[in-house]
Amino acid sequence: MNNFFTLAENFIKQIEEMERQRKKISEILRELNGKIELSFPEKFLFKRVEEDPLEKLKVAGVDGGLAKESLHGIDLIFIKAIGVVFEFEKGKLKEVCYHPKPWPSPTLNLVFDPFSELEFEMNSNMQRQISEVEIACETLEKFKPDLLLMDGSIIPHYVYKPESSSPLFQIYQHMIDTYKKLFSLVSERKTILAGIIEDSRGTRFCEILVKELGDLPKMREARILLEKTKDTNLLSYVLENKERTFSFPYSSEPATHPILREFDDFSSKIQSFYLKAAQFDRPIRIDFFCDSNVSEMSDKISSVILSTCNNSAYSFPSVLIEADLRVRFSTKEAEDYLTYLKNKLANLPAMFELRRKKRPF
Secondary structure (H helix, E strand, O other), X not given: OHHHHHHHHHHHHHHHHHHHHHHHHHHHHHHHOOOOOOOOOOOOOEEEOOOOXXXXXXXXXXXXXXXXXXXXXXXXXXXXEEEEEEEEEOOEEEEEEEEOOOOOOOEEEEEOOOOOHHHHHHHHHHHHHHHHHHHHXXXXXXXXXXXXXXXXXXXXXXXXXXXXXXXXXXXHHHHHHHHHHHHHHHHHXXXXXXXXXXXXXXXXXXHHHHHHHOOOOOOHHHHHHHOOOOHHHHHHHXXXXXXXXXXXXXOOOOOOOOOHHHHHHHHHHEEEEEEOOOOOOOOEEEEEEOOOOHHHHHHHHHHHHHHHOOEOOEOOOHHHHHHHHHHOOOHHHHHHHHHXXXXXXXXXXXXXXXXXXXXXX
């Protein structure tokens, strides 16, 4: 036990020192802002953004919920997805619409393929993303919003490309095609598409800082620490309330990126930036589809998000909070669906629970 506390004290000192250095880097970056130019369309490091007046604006939010269960002979996937549309007029919420309905029922996917645990997780994740993007497309066509917000990135995440011989390959390809359809729709209809990543673990911003500013005298000592720092960790010190960073491409090499390369001409149109949208919360990352002026689009997205984040301690647009509440699975709800199926199928071996869930000890 004493050894644990000795190690813990050493870790505490290391963490405190690293945070002290990150804070020092943030002070240097604030000094450099406006005095250096980046090799991106936006030349600043960060800037202040004004809230949108919400004079006449239609904002949609899309989210999905997932519950899954592995049994002896089959795997079960329950999925819900919803599109919520907030219509604003003269700074106030005028109307709320839902697609397909205010409280969507879950769809049930039965998986008979003998997937490994990792393959089952990937399959579940892809099925959820397909459902969300399909609802996004339908919401876009039905309501024609000015801004469409997704909970999470606007490109597939937590997936890898399976081998063509894998039963997952067709599901993966269907997912890619669904995203392509969404990109085509927003491009045709001139709707802004953005994804809000509330807990980003990205390091792209810090990588850019090393490349762009790493040779400056004040930044040379910061290179090693920046290579070990998540973007939001650093930006928690850098950004003040209602400030955003410059926008930057999602990947420096989209043609070879494991996911972006699947999207052909769309791959170079995925951009990102960070925004501090609440006074007492960390910055959020925003990925967006951009086929026009990157600065104007970044400002518009930021200003609308600022106007629709109504909690000083939680940076998330109200339309996505509403969507999340409508599709979130409670533990009891998932158990009720499973119990119903078990009661109907009696004691068939396929419906037996896994042994690890029935241990007598």
